[in-house]
Structures are given as structure tokens and as C-alpha cells.
Amino acid sequence: MAEIPTWAPLSEEVLADQRAHYDERRRACPVARSPRGVTVLRHADVVAVAQDPATFSSGASVFRSVPNTMDPPEHTAYRSLVDAFFTRERMAALEPEVRRIARAVVAGLGDRTDAVTGLGRRFAVHAQTSWLGWTGQEDRLVRWMSANHDATRSADRGRTAAVAAEFDELVAEQVALRRAAGDDAPDDPTTELLHAVVDGRPLTDAEIVSVLRNWTAGDLGSIAASLGVVVHFLASSPEVQQELRQVALGGQGSAADELAAAVDEMLRIDDPFLVNRRVVTRPAQVGGFDLRPGERVYLNWTSANRDESVFGDPDAYRPTENAAQNLVWGTGVHVCPGRPLATMELVVVLTELLRATRQVVPDPDRRPVRETYPVGGWAHVPVVLRR
Numbered sequence: 001m002a003e004i005p006t007w008a009p010l011s012e013e014v015l016a017d018q019r020a021h022y023d024e025r026r027r028a029c030p031v032a033r034s035p036r037g038v039t040v041l042r043h044a045d046v047v048a049v050a051q052d053p054a055t056f057s058s059g060a061s062v063f064r065s066v067p068n069t070m071d072p073p074e075h076t077a078y079r080s081l082v083d084a085f086f087t088r089e090r091m092a093a094l095e096p097e098v099r100r101i102a103r104a105v106v107a108g109l110g111d112r113t114d115a116v117t118g119l120g121r122r123f124a125v126h127a128q129t130s131w132l133g134w135t136g137q138e139d140r141l142v143r144w145m146s147a148n149h150d151a152t153r154s155a156d157r158g159r160t161a162a163v164a165a166e167f168d169e170l171v172a173e174q175v176a177l178r179r180a181a182g183d184d185a186p187d188d189p190t191t192e193l194l195h196a197v198v199d200g201r202p203l204t205d206a207e208i209v210s211v212l213r214n215w216t217a218g219d220l221g222s223i224a225a226s227l228g229v230v231v232h233f234l235a236s237s238p239e240v241q242q243e244l245r246q247v248a249l250g251g252q253g254s255a256a257d258e259l260a261a262a263v264d265e266m267l268r269i270d271d272p273f274l275v276n277r278r279v280v281t282r283p284a285q286v287g288g289f290d291l292r293p294g295e296r297v298y299l300n301w302t303s304a305n306r307d308e309s310v311f312g313d314p315d316a317y318r319p320t321e322n323a324a325q326n327l328v329w330g331t332g333v334h335v336c337p338g339r340p341l342a343t344m345e346l347v348v349v350l351t352e353l354l355r356a357t358r359q360v361v362p363d364p365d366r367r368p369v370r371e372t373y374p375v376g377g378w379a380h381v382p383v384v385l386r387r
């Protein structure tokens with residue numbers, strides 16, 4: 001059996017333009033090895049790995065995360081508990097408040113703004129704190145997002161650990177406040193988790209903190225990154241922008257579904273969620289290459305979502321045609337549980353942005369700046385809002 005080709009995914013050359021290098025690597029070979037593990041780049045192989053948790057375990061981290069690092073059958077009960085927070089009925093009830101927040105954030109933007117830091121982070125923090133019942137923590141979370149971003153890019157483990165510990169402290173405070181309030185605790189998802197039961201027992205405080213960490217630390221950055229991609233795409237594609245503005249202004253019937261499909265396709269073209277890890281549990285093959293038990297495998301979603309064998313021209317905007325194969329939200333047992341909330345939030349804030357403007361155009365005086373590993377998309381997207 002041939003050796004897996006090697007590459008350096010964290011080299012300066014690759015980090016300078018991750019998406020372009022992923023495209024080049026995928027076309028040359030379906031997998032690539034580095035000292036960190038084996039990266040899977042093609043759509044079919046990424047799907048196959050993600051849908052085989054018995055062979056490719058999610059327990060690839062030394063830190064336990066509920067339910068992210070769990071495999072079936074343990075994962076099943078926890079995932080059922082988490083899914084109950086994201087039902088269609090709950091999202092419909094939450095939508096008016098999210099719309100109020102989006103409208104206020106958009107109204108507060110100047111004529112020039114950054115779609116990631118000015119719009120994305122601000123909206124994400126206010127939407128999430130409102131949902132979880134953490135009102136009053138907005139400024140603290142905005143500061144934390146900035147510190148987390150800088151620490152992650154520094155590759156300093158001590159710095160990233162300190163930022164992570166700071167966030168866990170914030171979450172633990174919210175849990176402690178509700179425990180102390182007893183029957184007078186507010187009626188919100190955070191309080192609800194205190195009474196949640198899995199396998200006939202309440203969640204431990206560590207499990208509650210883990211769930212809330214996923215819902216906040218992960219989702220805050222995800223919403224901001226997604227808005228950066230969406231706004232950059234629209235500012236660079238005025239015809240699509242105007243078409244979707246008419247949909248947003250119409251606001252009838254299937255408008256939300258049409259905008260959701262558009263958002264998914266923009267995120268497919270420039271997927272900001274680069275990789276997830278797995279660990280091989282038994283001898284396996286991927287892309288015609290042998291893998292040994294214990295090897296780490298990286299599922300490269302950004303590459304898989306641009307696979308020409310599935311999507312043709314990966315940069316062509318075709319929301320309807322590409323929807324069924326789109327992997328932005330993952331696949332298999334770990335498909336993103338928060339997708340209903342994230343989609344609703346993105347559609348609402350996009351609708352309000354389009355309704356409040358005549359045009360969104362690139363800022364001629366400031367260039368957009370790409371994000372770098374472990375995140376994709378854009379770090380900064382300067383735009384001009386013409387109202």
C-alpha cells in the first residue's frame with residue numbers, strides 16, 4: 001500500500017491562503033499526513049468518516065465535552081437532551097426577540113463598519129445572552145471574544161488555557177446564581193439545564209458547564225464568522241445581494257427558507273468551520289490508504305464543501321442544486337445540534353441588514369483580512385452601508 005503524501009498545514013504558505021491550498025491538495029490526493037495526523041479532504045471520504053463513529057471516534061481530545069467528544073451509545077442520550085432545546089417551536093418563540101436585537105444592532109452601525117467585529121460579534125453576544133438569560137454580561141463577553149481570538153492566534157497554550165478558564169468561570173457563575181435562587185431562578189435555558197435528566201439522573205455541574213460552553217464559546221465565534229462570510233459574499237456579488245434584498249423586503253411565505261438556503265450556500269463556498277478531529281479505533285481505509293488504530297484524523301469540511309466531483313465549480317453560487325450535499329453543518333451523529341438557532345439568527349440579522357440598506361459595498365479604504373487556522377473565513381470585512 002502506498003504511503004500517504006505529507007504536507008505542512010500550518011506552514012506560512014498554507015496559512016496565507018488556506019482555502020486555495022486545500023483546493024490544490026484535494027485535487028492532488030484525497031488524504032495528506034502531517035505530524036498532527038491525517039487530513040481527509042474529499043467530500044465522499046469526509047462523509048464516510050463522519051458517519052462511522054465506531055471506526056472513527058470523536059474521543060480525540062483529552063478534554064471531555066458534552067456531547068461533542070462522545071460516541072454512541074453514550075452520545076445518544078446526551079444528544080437527545082440537547083436537541084430538545086432547539087425545536088422548531090422554541091425557535092419560533094425566540095425569533096421576535098432575536099429580530100428586535102438584530103434591528104437595534106443594525107440601526108446602531110455607522111456608515112462604515114466591520115461585518116465581523118462591528119456587526120457579527122455584537123449581534124452574536126446580545127442574541128446569545130438574551131436566549132440564555134445572561135443579560136448584563138454582554139460587555140464581558142465581547143471582551144472575552146476579543147481575548148479568545150488573540151489567544152487562539154498566538155498558539156500560546158498557557159494563554160489559551162487562561163482564556164478558557166476565564167470563560168468557564170463566567171459560566172459557573174451563572175449556574176451558581178440559579179442554584180442559589182432556587183424556585184426564584186429565571187425561566188431560561190440555563191435554569192432548565194439544572195433540572196435536565198440523562199440516564200435517570202441530573203446533569204453534574206461539570207456537564208452543565210460543558211453544554212453551556214458549547215452553546216456560547218463556540219456559537220459566539222461561529223455566528224460572527226458566518227456573518228463575515230455572508231456579508232463579504234454579498235458585498236462582492238451585488239446582483240445576488242439585490243435579489244436577496246427583494247426577498248427580504250417581500251418577507252412573505254418562503255422568504256426565510258430562501259434566505260436560509262442562500263446563507264448555507266455562501267458558507268459552503270467559503271466554509272469558516274475548517275476541521276473536526278477523530279481518532280481511529282480499528283484498522284481502516286480512507287481514500288485507498290491504510291490507517292492504524294490510534295491515528296488522529298482531521299475532517300476538512302472547508303475542502304469537502306468545495307469538491308469539484310460533487311459541486312462542479314466550487315465558487316458557483318447554486319443554493320438549490322448544492323443544498324443536499326452541503327456539509328456546513330456537518331453530517332452523521334454529530335451534525336450541529338444548534339443549526340436551527342444559528343440559521344434563524346443568521347436569517348434574521350441578514351433580513352434586517354438588507355431591509356435597512358440600499359447597498360452594502362466593500363470599503364474602498366480598507367481591505368478584508370483572512371482568518372487563519374484553526375478558523376476559516378474572514379477576520380475583518382470592512383464595508384460601507386448605503387442607506
